Amino acid sequence: MKVQCEICPHHCKLEEGHIGLCRARLNRNGRIISENYGKLTAVALDPIEKKPLYHFYPGSRILSVGSYGCNLKCSFCQNSDISMTGGNDIPVQETACEELVKKALLLQERGNIGIAYTYNEPLIGYEFVRDCAKLAHQHRLKNVVVSNGYICEEPLKQLLPWIDALNIDLKCFTEAYYHELGGDLATVKRSIEIASEKSHVEVTTLIIPGENDSDEEMEELSGWLAGISPEIPLHISRFFPRWQMQDREATPVKRVYHLAQVARKHLKFVYEGNC
Secondary structure, three states: OOEEOOOOOOOOEEOOOOEOOOOOEEEEOOEEEEOOOOEEOEEEEEEHHHOOOOOOOOOOEEEEEEOOOOOOOOOOOOOHHHHOOOOOOOOOEEOOHHHHHHHHHHHHHHOEEEEEEOOOOHHHHHHHHHHHHHHHHHOOOEEEEEEOOOOOHHHHHHHHHHOOEEEEEOOOOOHHHHHHOOOOHHHHHHHHHHHHHHOEEEEEEEEOOOOOOOHHHHHHHHHHHHHHOOOOOEEEEEOOOEOOEOOOOOOOHHHHHHHHHHHOOOOOOEEEEOO
C-alpha cells in the first residue's frame, strides 16, 4: 500500500520499501520514516557567520552537522557530493541525539553556542532535527537550521518552537525558475513568513548569471522581503561553477555588488558573499 509523505510539497506516495525523491524518506512497514536519521556525512565547528548568520551571536561558533539528500534538484548545487546522493553512496557516521548534544556541550569551551543543521537539506531528516533540537533546547543550546525552505506549513510550525535561527535560501523570485529547480516560489516565501514570526531569520540568494541576476528580479525580491521586515538580513552570494552547471562563468563580482546596492533600496542589512 502506498503511503504519502507529508514533510514537503512533493507529497511522495511511496510503496513499501520505496524511497522518496529526496533520497532520505522511506516507506517502512506502512509508515514514512527518515531513512537518514542520525546518519551524518559532515561535522564541523564553524563560525556562525559561515551559515551565513551575521546578526545572530556574531563572533561565536556552532557545531554544524549534515546528512545526505535534498528535495530540490538545483543544477548549480554547491554541495552536490552529499545533497545529490543517497545513503548507500557515501560514508556516514551514525550518531544518536544524546551523543550530538553531549558533543555540543563539550565544545562550549571553544565558543560553541549550539547545533546547526546544515550542509545538505536538513529538513528532509525532519525527525532527527526535531529530536535533537528538543534535547539541545533543554540544555540551553541554540538550534540553527540552514534550509531551502521547501517544507509544508504544519511540520515547519511544529518545529519552530525549538529553532532559534534560520538561514533560508531564496533561490530566485520567479515561479518559472523555481519549477526548473523542482520546487515553487510560493512555498519558500511562506516558509520565510512563518519562520520570521517565531525565530531569527536571514535569507541567502545565490546569483546565477543569466537566470536570477536582473535588477528587476532583485527589486521584487528585496521589496517583498522588506514587506515582512526591512531588518531581515539578505546575503547576496556569488555563484561558482558546480555539479551540472559547469558551463557557466562565476558571477562577476561587480554584478554581486551592484545587486546588493539594488537591494539596499529596500533592506537595511545586505551583504555580498563569496566575493
